[in-house]
Amino acid sequence: xxxxxxxxxxxxxxxxxxxxxxxxxxxxxxxxxxxxxxxxxxxxxxxxxxxxxxxxxxxxxxxxxxxxxxxxxxxxxxxxxxxxxxxxxxxxxxxxxxxxxxxxxxxxxxxxxxxxxxxxxxxxxxxxxxxxxxxxxxxxxxxxxxxxxxxxxxxxxxxxxxxxxxxxxxxxxxxxxxxxxxxxxxxxxxxxxxxxxxxxxxxxxxxxxxxxxxxxxxxxxxxxxxxxxxxxxxxxxxxxxxxxxxxxxxxxxxxxxxxxxxxxxxxxxxxxxxxxxxxxxxxxxxxxxxxxxxxxxxxxxxxxxxxxxxxxxxxxxxxxxxxxxxxxxxxxxxxxxxxx
Numbered sequence: 001x002x003x004x005x006x007x008x009x010x011x012x013x014x015x016x017x018x019x020x021x022x023x024x025x026x027x028x029x030x031x032x033x034x035x036x037x038x039x040x041x042x043x044x045x046x047x048x049x050x051x052x053x054x055x056x057x058x059x060x061x062x063x064x065x066x067x068x069x070x071x072x073x074x075x076x077x078x079x080x081x082x083x084x085x086x087x088x089x090x091x092x093x094x095x096x097x098x099x100x101x102x103x104x105x106x107x108x109x110x111x112x113x114x115x116x117x118x119x120x121x122x123x124x125x126x127x128x129x130x131x132x133x134x135x136x137x138x139x140x141x142x143x144x145x146x147x148x149x150x151x152x153x154x155x156x157x158x159x160x161x162x163x164x165x166x167x168x169x170x171x172x173x174x175x176x177x178x179x180x181x182x183x184x185x186x187x188x189x190x191x192x193x194x195x196x197x198x199x200x201x202x203x204x205x206x207x208x209x210x211x212x213x214x215x216x217x218x219x220x221x222x223x224x225x226x227x228x229x230x231x232x233x234x235x236x237x238x239x240x241x242x243x244x245x246x247x248x249x250x251x252x253x254x255x256x257x258x259x260x261x262x263x264x265x266x267x268x269x270x271x272x273x274x275x276x277x278x279x280x281x282x283x284x285x286x287x288x289x290x291x292x293x294x295x296x297x298x299x300x301x302x303x304x305x306x307x308x309x310x311x312x313x314x315x316x317x318x319x320x321x322x323x324x325x326x327x328x329x330x331x332x333x334x335x336x337x338x339x340x
Contacts, residue, residue, distance in 0.1 A: 169339070169340040170217055170337035170338065170339060170340065171337060171338055171339075171340050172335065172336070172337050173216075173336045173337060173338050174208075174334065174335070174336040175334070175335050175336075176334045176335075177332060177333055177334075178193065178197050178198040178220075178331055178332050178333070178334050179193070179194070179195055179196065179197060179332065180193065181193045183209065184208055184209055184210070185198060185206060185208060185209070186206050186207070186209075189201075190202050190204040190206070190323070191204065191206035196330060196332075197223070197330040197331055197332040198321065198330065198331045198332070198334075199328060199329070199330055200233070200321055200322065200323040200328070200329050200331065201226075201323055201327070201328045201329075202323055202324075202325060202326065202327070203323065203324055203325045204322065204323055205236050205245075205247075205320040205321070205322035205323075206320055206321050206322070207236070207239060207318050207319065207320035208318060208319050208320065209318075210318065212238075212240070212316040212317050212318060213237070213238070213316060213317065213318065213319060213336070213338070214315060214316040215292060215293050215294065215338065215339055216237075216292055216319075216336055216337060216338045217289065217290070217291045217292075217335075217336070217337045217338075218235055218237060218289065218290045218292075218319055218335075218336055219287065219288070219289040219333075219334070219335040219336075219337075220235060220287070220288055220321065220331050220332070220333065220334045220335070221285050221286070221287045221288075221331065221332045221333045222234065222250070222285065222286055222287075222288055222321075222329050222330075222331055223283065223284070223285040223286075223329065223330045223331075223332075224252055224282055224283075224284075224327065224328070224329050225282060225283060225328050225329070225330060226282075226326070226327060226328035227282075227324065227325075227326050227327030227328060228252075228326070228327070229251060229252025229253050229280070229281060229282065230251055230252070230253050231251060231324040231325060231326075231327050232249035232250060232251040232255070232257055232324060233249055233250070233251070233322055233323050233324050233327060233329045234247060234248050234249030234250055234288055234321075234322060235247070235248050235249075235288055235290055235319070235320075235321060235322075236319065236320040236321070236322050237290060237292060237317065237318075237319050237320075238292065238314040238315070238316055238317035238318075239314075239317040239318045239319075239320060240314050240316070240317045242264075243261055243262070243263050243264035243265075244261060244262060244263070244314065244317075245260075245261050245314065245317060245320075246258070246259065246260055246261070246292075246297070246311075246313075246314060247259045247261065247266075247322060248288065248290045248297075248299055249322070250278055250286060250288065250301065252280055252281050252282060252284075253273075253274075253280060254273070254274050254275055254276070254278040254280045255271065255272065255273045255274065255275065255278070256271060256272055256275055256278065256299065256301065256306055256307065257270075257271045258270040258271065258297065258299065258307070258309055260311060260313055260314075262313075269309050269311055270299075270307055270308075270309040272306060272307055275301065275306050277301045277302050277304040277306055278301050278302070278306075279302070286301055286302060287301070287302050287303065287333075288300070288301060289301075289303075294312075295310050295311055295312040296308065296310050297309050297310070297311065319336065321334075
């Protein structure tokens, strides 16, 4: 196998209570008819055919029976009659109070029930019932709809699962730490294999010997040790002849570029400035990777995809590592994989 290197190409164009009801007791006016004329005479009341409706006279007991009156010479009968009248008045008063208070008491009981605060257990039970109804109602509606119950029918929207693009399996074709000399890489003033890596200086590209490579993943670690930070360097691929190839490059300012060289004139196909995935400055290593599959090229820096582009100018060719004017770059851990 033979190896080669060549100078880098130059640039070209490029989201209420109710009312209290009182019942007037009427027993006083009606019960007085049960008193005999003799009793009225004894009490000193006038006797007449009309009914006396006054509480000044004796009133009959509640059961309608007449009450005997004892007239004493000392006037004790009057006292007893007066006492009896007082007792009767108290009985009727108690009866009136009972009749008057019975209806309001029932109304008050009803109002107290209406204003009765529910217990905590009742609140919990009511809340649980409401929750169960709320949970079961949608399922019930959907169940009826699934059987075609008119407007309740529900047709679920099909879920579309995105299909990931399968990555073709790769076989490792070359895995080289670039710390030992071999016939795979050229050796001269601008391309030299040392103990710390493969040194590429000035405006040269050092190509790997071998047959042309078509689809492949190329990975390598690059460390700039000399030169200004705005000059780029990187991986060249699909070199079909001298001055005809692609090149993926970065610089120490955090920019990346993808060029196409035609007759040693560079045309910029894609680029990005200030990419955060690129370690800036001298003595800061960056791992570069180009995935070339047909006319599709994908670019990664430190395992982060930074861009992609399509171009069909060159289908296959050799692989190389490049530098730039007054720049020195050390390359290590070169890996080439190809589809299985």
